[in-house]
Structure formats: C-alpha cells, structure tokens
Amino acid sequence: MKIIDKLKQVKTSVSFEFFPPKTKELEESLFNTIEELKHINPTFVSVTYGAGGSTREKTRDVVKKIHEETNLTVMAHLACVGHSKYEIKSILDDYQRIGIENILALRGDIPISFEKENLPSDGCKNAAELVSFIRENYRDYYCIAVASYPEGHPESPNLERDIYYFKKKVEMGADFSITQMFFDNNFFYEFIEKCQKVGINIPIIPGIMPITNFNQIRKFASLCGATIPEDVIKIFEKYADNPEETKKVGIEFATKQCEDLLKNGVKGLHFYTLNKSDATIRIYQNIKNLIA
Ligand SMILES: Cc1cc2nc3c(=O)[nH]c(=O)nc-3n(C[C@H](O)[C@H](O)[C@H](O)COP(=O)(O)OP(=O)(O)OC[C@H]3O[C@@H](n4cnc5c(N)ncnc54)[C@H](O)[C@@H]3O)c2cc1C
Numbered sequence: 001m002k003i004i005d006k007l008k009q010v011k012t013s014v015s016f017e018f019f020p021p022k023t024k025e026l027e028e029s030l031f032n033t034i035e036e037l038k039h040i041n042p043t044f045v046s047v048t049y050g051a052g053g054s055t056r057e058k059t060r061d062v063v064k065k066i067h068e069e070t071n072l073t074v075m076a077h078l079a080c081v082g083h084s085k086y087e088i089k090s091i092l093d094d095y096q097r098i099g100i101e102n103i104l105a106l107r108g109d110i111p112i113s114f115e116k117e118n119l120p121s122d123g124c125k126n127a128a129e130l131v132s133f134i135r136e137n138y139r140d141y142y143c144i145a146v147a148s149y150p151e152g153h154p155e156s157p158n159l160e161r162d163i164y165y166f167k168k169k170v171e172m173g174a175d176f177s178i179t180q181m182f183f184d185n186n187f188f189y190e191f192i193e194k195c196q197k198v199g200i201n202i203p204i205i206p207g208i209m210p211i212t213n214f215n216q217i218r219k220f221a222s223l224c225g226a227t228i229p230e231d232v233i234k235i236f237e238k239y240a241d242n243p244e245e246t247k248k249v250g251i252e253f254a255t256k257q258c259e260d261l262l263k264n265g266v267k268g269l270h271f272y273t274l275n276k277s278d279a280t281i282r283i284y285q286n287i288k289n290l291i292a
Helices: 003-009 024-040 056-069 085-098 127-138 159-171 185-197 214-224 230-238 243-263 278-291
Strands: 013-018 044-047 074-079 102-106 143-148 176-181 204-208 268-272
Touching (some): 003 176, 013 278, 024 056, 044 056, 127 143, 159 176, 159 185, 176 268, 185 204, 185 243, 204 243, 214 230, 230 243, 243 268
Parallel strands (some): 044 074, 143 176, 204 268
16 A cells, blocks of 8 residues: 555554665564564554665565565665666566555665766666656656655755755655654754745654664764754763663653654654664553554
C-alpha cells in the first residue's frame, strides 16, 4: 500500500528506519528487531541505500524480505548519485516487479572513492531530478518521499535556499517528506512555518534519533549539520563513561522531544533505529497515550 494513503488514515504515524546489515548474523539480528517492533504496528518501515550503489543488492534483499515475510509496508531508499538513468530504471523496474510501491528519492553524498569526473553524465544531478524521472517513467505507481532539513542541508548557503530546492522536489511530485535528525524542536517548528509560507503543503514527518551512544550520534550530527544544544551536550558528557546511564538519559530526552512534537500537532514520528529495538520501544511506551 502507498504510504501517503496510510498517512491519511492514521491519526499519528509511527515509522522505523533500518540499514541493510553487512553479515548473515547481523541480518538475523535485524529481523529480530523487526519482529519486536512490528507489535507497535508501524505505518511503514524504511531501508537505507548506500550512495554510489554500495548496498544496491543488500537494500533490495532486505526490502524484499520485509515485504514478503511480514505484513509491514516498506519503503526503499534510493540515492541517485553515481547511477546512470538506465541503472536507476532497472532498480525501479525491479521494485515494481516485486510489488514495492514506496521510494525515498535521494541524491546521496558522493562517496570519497568516486572521482567526480567519473560520475555518469546521464544520471540525475539532484533529488528533484530523480523525483521527476520517477514520475515521468512510472506516473503514480510510486509513492515518493524526499528528505528535508530543518537546519538546512550542509551544502546549502542558507535555509531559505535549501527550502527553495525542497519545494522543487515537491513540485516534481514528492508525496511527503522525512526530516533530518534534530535535537531542538524549535528548528522543526520554524522550518514548518517557513515551508508553509512558500506553499509546501505535503506531510513533513520529523526524524527522531534516540541518543544511546553519545559519541556516535555526535559524529553523525556533525556530519549532517544537526546542532546538539550546549545544555544537551553537558548532560551527556556527564555520563560519558556510563553507557547504561547514557541510554537512560537518551530515552528520557527523546521521550520529551516526541511529547513536545505530539503536543504541537505533528502527524508522525520517524525513528532512526540503527537496527535496534529497545530504545525505540521504551520511547514508544512512554508516548503511546499521546498517539492512540
Ligand atoms: C530521512 C533521510 C534519509 C536519508 N537516507 C539516506 C540513504 O538511505 N542513503 C544515503 O546515501 N543518504 C541518505 N540520506 C542523506 C542524503 O542523501 C544527504 O543528505 C545528501 O547530501 C542530500 O540528499 P538529498 O536527497 O536531500 O539531496 P537534494 O535534495 O538533491 O539536495 C542536496 C543539496 O543540493 C542542493 N540543491 C538541490 N537542487 C539543487 C540545484 N538544482 N542547484 C543547486 N543546488 C541544489 C540542496 O539545497 C542541498 O544542499 C538521508 C537523509 C534523510 C534526511
């Protein structure tokens, strides 16, 4: 089923993101996670894609397995960087053949191993071109999601410019969006206001990253330009040598973040699970009264 149709049916959507595991053991562990998370009855789950095609088969295999072996609605991420249109089409043809109807259309980051001059000349230069390519070739077969950035994308000169390009993705036919992680909800609220002002009216689902390993999340956040407020850094630094306490505080922090978002009327929460279920389940237990 198309996610955009499910979003119209549910009061508050809850969804989970996974990445394709590298080994058989890790795949088993991912499917245990999925088994545990499926009791929450998520609106959808999604599987990331390694830019440059590094996880092309793995992403496809995990997406196919979720689609065939569970009753979950699954969305495949697809990053166009490094792919020719021919390659993009063969990936999408394959998804269509196996019955996948939801795609998160991304540009992706050019992997360091790629020489810029070796990028295919007939590819899609940005996510808006990818969305347009999908609509041209598949009309309304796919529900298309795109990424958005409450603090602006790191390559963008400013947030307004980035919102201008976000709007292009919507004009090309994106159905909804999931945001980059953020740790101060004011970034999200101001972003939504700015998007509304320029006429972006698709659902924008906040991406939630529970902090369970502070150094790891700090690194991710700095790579994607997400600010961790000073007071939050201070809290987590206090527990730098205590993984158990970090996790506890991380769950409390994400719970408060989600409660505030829900009280301010968000229609969905997308959890970056890092393929683990425990933190997400505990956060969900804490907020489920606000969702039901
Ligand atoms: C929810 C979510 C999921 C993600 N999943 C993945 C994943 O599975 N795999 C992965 O590799 N990465 C993933 N990413 C990261 C993403 O690929 C990177 O942030 C990437 O750098 C940008 O991708 P995009 O689709 O947002 O690009 P775009 O929307 O194309 O934007 C990229 C940059 O180019 C600018 N821009 C856009 N169009 C133009 C134009 N015409 N002229 C000039 N500048 C322009 C934008 O302002 C922005 O700065 C994800 C991000 C999010 C938020």
